[in-house]
Amino acid sequence: MNHVLCGLAANPALPSELVDRLIAVADDGIALDLAGRADLSRAQAVALASRVEESALQLAYEGRLTAADVDPATQPRAAVALLEEGAGNPEWARLLAADPVVEHREKLASCPGLPPDVVEMLATDSDVRVVAEFALWTTRDVAARLARHPHAEVRRSVAANEATPPTVLAALISGEGLPPAQRCLVCDREDPPFVHDPHCSRLDCDLLLGASCDGSHESTVHNVLHAALQNPATPLEAVVGFADHPSILLRWALAARPDLPPEVCARIAVDPAPGVRADLAANPSIDDAVIRALADDAGHDVRRQLAHNPHVPLDVLTRLAGMTKVGSTLLPRIASASPSEVRELAQSPNPAARMLVAQRRDLPAGIRDALAADPDAKVVKSVAPHPGLPESQLRAMVDRHGVRVIAKVAANPDATPALLEYLTRHEPPVQKAFRVIARHPNATAPALLACLADHQARPIAAGHPALPPLVVAELLTDPNGQVAEAAAANPSLPPAVMADLLPQGFSF
Known part of the structure; x- marks a missing residue:
């Protein structure tokens, strides 16, 4: 990596004729900085894109290239980028859907507004990676159809797609009305029963750590449940039963949902895993009773996340600030404080309360000056900027x-x-x-x-x-490249x- 030429490529004062010379010698690193230049002309963008394919991708996403500037046969990734941005030639989609390179078809699968025949090609692609990517972004009707796909990995993507109908998401959780999955990524590669060694040393292995299949595709089925729990379109009644599930990952996903009823929040508030309780503490849906219970939680991360909850009462927040590190940041509840609350906090005998309000950058001059003269260094440190x-x-x-x-x-x-x-x-x-x-x-x-x-x-x-x-x-000759x-x-x-x-x- 040539640090000097990379720096020069990003120099806003670099004359246009020198930009031309730099494009002519650009490698991937230099091209990355050149592509980010605000003064790059269209001719320079086209020249750079023709020299370094990675820069063509970046320039296409930034709107610096048009369909006339890209050849899908030699610059397939840039062509997909333009399609993704709605600026490509629709005919390219048919060409790319038949591309022998799986990664190109996989990227095409995330593009919106594809022609019906291309949709069918991607939905029935011979490589499950393409179908799974397509299932993640496709429309409501196609997602509902792919929920019945024989491969569990495709179903996982359907479960994560927010366009998937709620009834289908509920079915993916319960299994009712859907035929069992026949394959998963694990049994595609290994004979079940198989559990992937967390210390696997095979360089060509791309299975996730701990992935397993005993014939029921259990690790992928678990991933389907996890994706559905995180999907805001999944009906509440389909997920509330997971508050006591043995899997910490599923309880964790549930804790972050903003639509949880109070009784479920109360159950999660006593979860044995601090991480689950911490995510619940940050959840805006928790009520005052749960907030006050979590304020006494022994977990530092629980209290820190609670301090960032936009609905935490000020009395709880000031108590939290005095007992845990909340960071030098403007907390949501402080940002939304009314003028009278700001005055109250600034005049509080509790330095933690004054420190919190001192993070605001719109304080009235009188309050700002009073905090600047505060005897407590933490308060002064907060108001100093x-x-x-x-x-x-x-x-x-x-x-x-x-x-x-x-x-x-x-x-x-x-x-x-x-x-x-x-x-x-x-x-x-x-x-x-x-x-x-x-x-x-x-x-x-x-x-x-x-x-x-x-x-x-x-x-x-x-x-x-x-x-x-x-x-x-x-x-320029410093031994430190940075x-x-x-x-x-x-x-x-x-x-x-x-x-x-x-x-x-x-x-x-």
């Missing part, structure tokens, strides 16, 4: 709380160049602050030079446009240096 704070307040935060708040102060969008330079000189230094400063649009050359001394901030600082051009050019790539992508790199980096004599 709030826009509108003047430099004097940001400096006062650092003077009072030091290293605990420096990185968050550096993240403030209004941090001045002088403040950012000041933060790079702080003793003791804060490594995370260097990474934040290296990304800041207000960072100056002195601040960025200080960031270059930190090994984690160095690749970030190398790409900052405020870095002096001579320094950027020197970083640093060299970032320097090559820096728009401050002089055009003459860009030209010297490219091989000569190529054009199209």
Whole structure:
């Protein structure tokens, strides 16, 4: 991988004539960055697509190629991408449905609006992988038909398809009205009874770990149930009985459903698996009784997920914040808090409550300033990135709380160049602050030079446009490939240096 040329390909200041030269020598890595350029002309997109097939796929999905630019015979993946986006030639579907490469037919199977004859070809394809992919995306009527398919893998896809009729999904769970499946991926390859060794060392084996078949295709049947439980179109009455199922994966899938009645939620709330209870805790459908019961759960993940539930009462949320790590993020319930609730939280004697509301970035100036002067460092750390704070307040935060708040102060969008330079000189230094400063649009050359001394901030600082051009050019030979790539992508790199980096004599 040529880090410098990859960086150059992503450089927004790269002149068009140099883009042409880079296309002429592009490999997969360079092409990936070239295809993402906003200034790529149609002629350049076509040239790049003809050179690197993977870039043709990317350009097709991004709408940079038209049907006139793609030959389905030589660029089948790009042709499928255009069909998937509704921009391809419908005749291509017939050609691709007969393509001998299974992966091409499999990708075609996910495209919408296919002609009826192509639908029939894919539904009866000789390779089950194609039919299974088709069953995952097909229409209501075809999904209902494929629910009777003899291969259990196709039925699993039907169970995951949200267009599948609810009555059919219920039948896939109960088995009523459907003939038994005759095959699965396990017995296609091995004679039952067979259980796939979790430590299988065969390089050509693509069976899932633990896949098994004793003649009843049990692991795939289990997967059918799991897919149906996760499908929001599956009727509630068909799934509520799984609250006490022996399979933790099925109980886990049930716990996340947003349509669960209170009595089922109450049963899942005492599930022996913490992961199941954690997913239930995040479920917006749980009522106040279940919320308060889960707030006393010993599982850290349960409490953390409950804190992210949009319906958790504020009193429960502030208690959770004081006893578990909820992360430095704006929680949904705090984001939806009313103005009176915001005032109440900001004035709470509980620092956890003040810390939570300090994560909002739309606080009234009076509340914002009061939190900025809070005696608790965790509160100040939360409010430090709030826009509108003047430099004097940001400096006062650092003077009072030091290293605990420096990185968050550096993240403030209004941090001045002088403040950012000041933060790079702080003793003791804060490594995370260097990474934040290296990304800041207000960072100056002195601040960025200080960031270059930190090994984690160095690749970030190398790409900052405020870095002096001579320094950027020197970083092109840095032993760290990430640093060299970032320097090559820096728009401050002089055009003459860009030209010297490219091989000569190529054009199209």
